[in-house]
Amino acid sequence: MFGIKSSMFSGTRELEQKIDEMHDKVLECSLYFKEAFEIYLKEKRSANYRRASKKIKNIESKADDLRREIESRLYIHNLIPDLRADVLLLVENIDKVINEFDEVAHKFYIEQPEIPEKYQAKFRLLVNQVCECAENMVICSRAFFRDFATVRDYSRKVYFSEHESDKTWAALKQDVFDSDMELAHKIQLSSLIGEVADVADKAEDCVDAILIFTIKRDI
Amino acid sequence: MELSYLFFLSSGLFLGWSLGANDAANIFGTAVGSKMVRFRTIALIAAIFVVLGAVFSGSGTSETLENLGAVNALAGAFMVALSAALSVYFILRMGITVSTSQAIVGAIIGWNFYAGKQTNYETLAQIFATWTLCPLLSGIVAVILYFTFKKLIKCCGMHLLRLDQLTRCGLIVSAAIGAYALGANNIANVVGVFVSSNPFKSLQLGSFYTLSAIQVLFFMGAIAVAVGIMTYSKKVISRLGNNLMRMSPVLALIVVLSQAIVLLLFSSVILHDWLAQNHLPTLPLVPVSSTQAVIGAIIGIGLAKGGRNIDWRTIGKIITGWVTAPILAMIICFVSLFFLANVFNQTVYLP
Numbered sequence: 001m002f003g004i005k006s007s008m009f010s011g012t013r014e015l016e017q018k019i020d021e022m023h024d025k026v027l028e029c030s031l032y033f034k035e036a037f038e039i040y041l042k043e044k045r046s047a048n049y050r051r052a053s054k055k056i057k058n059i060e061s062k063a064d065d066l067r068r069e070i071e072s073r074l075y076i077h078n079l080i081p082d083l084r085a086d087v088l089l090l091v092e093n094i095d096k097v098i099n100e101f102d103e104v105a106h107k108f109y110i111e112q113p114e115i116p117e118k119y120q121a122k123f124r125l126l127v128n129q130v131c132e133c134a135e136n137m138v139i140c141s142r143a144f145f146r147d148f149a150t151v152r153d154y155s156r157k158v159y160f161s162e163h164e165s166d167k168t169w170a171a172l173k174q175d176v177f178d179s180d181m182e183l184a185h186k187i188q189l190s191s192l193i194g195e196v197a198d199v200a201d202k203a204e205d206c207v208d209a210i211l212i213f214t215i216k217r218d219i
Numbered sequence: 220m221e222l223s224y225l226f227f228l229s230s231g232l233f234l235g236w237s238l239g240a241n242d243a244a245n246i247f248g249t250a251v252g253s254k255m256v257r258f259r260t261i262a263l264i265a266a267i268f269v270v271l272g273a274v275f276s277g278s279g280t281s282e283t284l285e286n287l288g289a290v291n292a293l294a295g296a297f298m299v300a301l302s303a304a305l306s307v308y309f310i311l312r313m314g315i316t317v318s319t320s321q322a323i324v325g326a327i328i329g330w331n332f333y334a335g336k337q338t339n340y341e342t343l344a345q346i347f348a349t350w351t352l353c354p355l356l357s358g359i360v361a362v363i364l365y366f367t368f369k370k371l372i373k374c375c376g377m378h379l380l381r382l383d384q385l386t387r388c389g390l391i392v393s394a395a396i397g398a399y400a401l402g403a404n405n406i407a408n409v410v411g412v413f414v415s416s417n418p419f420k421s422l423q424l425g426s427f428y429t430l431s432a433i434q435v436l437f438f439m440g441a442i443a444v445a446v447g448i449m450t451y452s453k454k455v456i457s458r459l460g461n462n463l464m465r466m467s468p469v470l471a472l473i474v475v476l477s478q479a480i481v482l483l484l485f486s487s488v489i490l491h492d493w494l495a496q497n498h499l500p501t502l503p504l505v506p507v508s509s510t511q512a513v514i515g516a517i518i519g520i521g522l523a524k525g526g527r528n529i530d531w532r533t534i535g536k537i538i539t540g541w542v543t544a545p546i547l548a549m550i551i552c553f554v555s556l557f558f559l560a561n562v563f564n565q566t567v568y569l570p
Contacts, residue, residue, distance in 0.1 A: 012380045019380075080383040081254035082468055087380075145379045217379070219369055219469040 011077040018070050019087070019145065022094055025063040026138045029101040030131040032056050036105050037127045041120055045112050053105045060102035067095045086213045090141065093206035097134055100199045107195060113188050119175060123193070126168045130199040133161035137203035144210045151214045155207045162204040169197040224418050227293045228410070230301035232443040235409035237304060238319050239269070239447020240455050241311070242405070245478060245509045246397040248456045249471035250390040255383075258453050264391060265398035266445035272402025272486075273441035274434050279488040279504035281407035281414055281433075286342040288327040289415045294565035295330055295556065296412040302326040302552035303408070306544055315540035318508030321350065323408040325545025329552030334568035345503050350541070353481060353507040354515025361477035361516035362523045368469060386468040393475040397509075398448075400482035402441055407506045410440035470520060477516035478509055511541070 036052035043049060070091050074084050115123055140154035176189045247261045290296045303322035310317040324346055331338045372382065419435040430438065466474065483490065485507045494501045514537060521529040560567045 012378075012384050016378050016380050080380055083379065083383055146376050147373070149373060217467055219365070219372065219467055219473075 011073065015070065015073050015077075016145075018066055018073065019091070020142075022063060022066050022070065022091060023138045023142055025059050025066065026094060026097055026134055029056055029059050029063075029098050030134045032059065033101045033105060034127060034131050036108075037124070040108050041115065041124070045109055049109065053109050056102050056105045060098050063095055063098045067091050083217070086209075086216070089209055090144070090206070090213065093202070093209055094137075094141065097137065097199060097202045097206060100195075100202050101134075104192070104195045104199065107192060111188060111192070113192055114185065115189070116179075116181070119172065119189075122168060122172045122175065123196075126165055126172060126193065126196055129161055129165035129168055130196055130203075133158055133165060133200040133203045136161060137206050140207050140210055144214055148214055148218055151210060155211055158203055158207045162200040165197055165200040169193055224293060227297040228413060228439070230297045230304060231410045231413055231440060234300045234304040234307075234319060234323075235440045235443030236447035236451070237307060238405060238409060239266075239444035239449075240451035241307075241447075242319075242401055242509045243398075243448040243452035244456045245513045246401060246475060247390070247394040249466055249474065250387075250394060250468075251453075251456050253466075253468055253471065255387045255390055255468055255471075256394075258456075261391065261394050262449050262452065264395050266448045268395045268398035269402035269444050269448065270438065270441040272399035272404075273406035273437045273444070274402075274430065276399070276403035276487055276489075277406035277437045277441075278433060279491065280404055280486050280506040281411040281437075283342060283346070283503065283505050284323070284327065284407045284411040285414060286339050287324065287346065288331045288336060288338060290327065290330055290412040291415045291569045292566045293413075293416045294559055294563075295334070295567035296416055298555050298559050298567060299323070299326040299330050299412045299552055300409075302329060302555055303548050305551055306548035309547065310540050310544055313540075315536055315543075317540045317544045318510050319408045320405065320506040320508045320511075321541055321544045322548040323412070323506070325548035326552040327412065328545070329549035330556060330568070332549070333553050333556040336568070346505050349485065349503055349505040349507055350511065352502075353485065354511045354518070356484070357477050357481040357512040357515035358519030358522070360480050361473055361519035364473045364476060365470075365520050365523050368473060372469070383468065386472055389472045390468065390475065393472055393479055397475050397479035397482070400479045400486060401509055402444065404482045404486035404506055405509070406437050406440050406444070409444060410436050411506070473520065474513055474516045477519070478512040481512045481515075482507065482509060508541075510537075 032052060032055045036049060036056065039046065039049045039052050071088060074080065074088065080087065136154055136157040140151055140158055143150045143154055172193050173190050176186050176193070179186070181189075243262070243265060246265055247256070250256045250261060251258045290299050300323070303319060303326040306322045306325070307317050307319055324343075328338055328343070330336075377385075413436060414433055417432055417436050419432045419439075421432050422430040422435050424430060484502050485505055488504065491501050491504060514534070518529060518534065556567045559565045
């Protein structure tokens with residue numbers, strides 16, 4: 001009656017939990033991705049890498065389920081009508097970051113690129129930078145839900161990591177094409193480097209949206 | 220009761236209906252506009268509370284209007300209410316928000332002029348002062364609430380979704396308080412001029428409560444306001460929407476609360492007596508405009524946020540409407556009373 005259901009607050013609590021879980025998935029993905037990359041550098045497509053890549057896949061599919069659940073909860077329980085579109089867009093953007101992690105991990109598994117020793121340090125640096133960017137994006141997104149005042153601070157961190165990853169991406173790509181590897185190998189590595197850097201770009205897009213939502217919602 | 224009385228009262232009821240249709244947007248327009256609450260739900264709550272406010276707390280402000288000019292003939296009261304309603308209608312057609320409080324005061328002064336009665340300038344000065352004080356006070360209350368809410372939200376670290384749900388509840392409660400305050404403060408505008416010629420008798424409600432004759436009159440007026448809320452306010456809300464300023468739900472809550480507090484301060488006899496007993500400064504019980512209170516609150520918040528979002532041209536237009544409304548109502552009333560008395564042979568005032 002009167003559109004106010006007794007379960008109103010419990011519905012909100014569950015939704016809060018689901019959104020928190022969605023954030024956790026990005027962090028898990030980032031950690032497993034770093035681990036998987038290290039395994040790949042050492043063992044290439046080994047059983048260990050397969051397991052690590054599988055873990056990322058599982059997280060990605062759980063994140064998809066979570067996204068769908070959040071969407072249906074928002075509409076079925078008529079929660080936060082004013083904020084619904086923004087939250088949905090945010091959740092979709094977060095999901096895109098997770099998808100990108102999974103896609104890159106899978107690409108390593110399928111394509112088995114040969115990463116020469118001399119480029120491994122830079123590649124590792126790039127992976128760490130994009131993971132840091134995604135992790136800061138999670139903190140920024142959590143801040144949007146709990147503490148508007150800090151959203152800006154965390155967004156600066158994301159922009160910084162993204163910028164750094166761009167620099168590493170450009171340097172690494174230049175190194176690859178300056179080398180005397182075969183062109184096919186160069187193109188394959190270049191494409192993979194681009195895909196890794198895309199994780200940071202997706203995180204940056206997500207933070208751009210969060211900043212707009214914050215301006216809209218700030219009292 | 221004669222049928223003619225109902226006919227004469229119809230102008231007051233029409234004014235009440237338009238008050239309900241227009242002023243409801245101030246109380247819950249933003250809540251409905253932001254889809255935080257269903258129109259049907261909030262309109263029903265507002266309709267109930269507007270009636271309660273009018274019947275149980277409406278007497279304070281009507282005494283002030285009586286002091287300004289006791290319209291002592293039924294046909295005169297009819298024309299006073301009709302002139303106010305017409306001036307509100309014309310100014311609204313020009314796309315300017317207007318206040319029934321100002322229109323009715325202008326119309327009463329028009330009647331005073333026509334009837335050759337002395338306008339109580341002390342009361343008039345008090346009313347004018349209140350019109351300035353109302354938006355100012357509402358702005359101050361809004362600024363205090365704005366900083367309090369901001370601090371509270373920051374300290375609590377509440378999840379945005381939970382904050383949204385609480386805001387939704389807050390909007391419903393504040394709409395109820397706002398509607399009560401609107402009924403208490405503005406019922407005098409609707410049927411206040413009929414008090415002197417009121418033919419209703421007191422009404423016994425079981426063995427618990429007796430409604431006085433004036434309360435029965437206020438009840439009639441309040442029903443008209445409630446009908447206005449239920450039947451036409453949705454159209455007004457969808458037309459006006461969030462034109463004044465794009466507000467977050469929390470800001471909408473602050474605006475509605477400020478308006479409700481200010482309207483209650485200017486209408487609650489209990490509060491007035493309590494403040495007087497405790498040697499605190501009291502405010503005159505005068506019908507004030509909910510539109511003025513809302514605009515005062517919005518300007519207050521706008522200034523608190525740095526003053527960049529305020530459209531001063533629109534505000535200038537609104538203030539022009541506030542000045543025009545009483546003058547237009549006074550002129551319409553004076554001219555119409557002449558016609559009513561000389562063409563229709565009606566007694567518009569008693570010597």
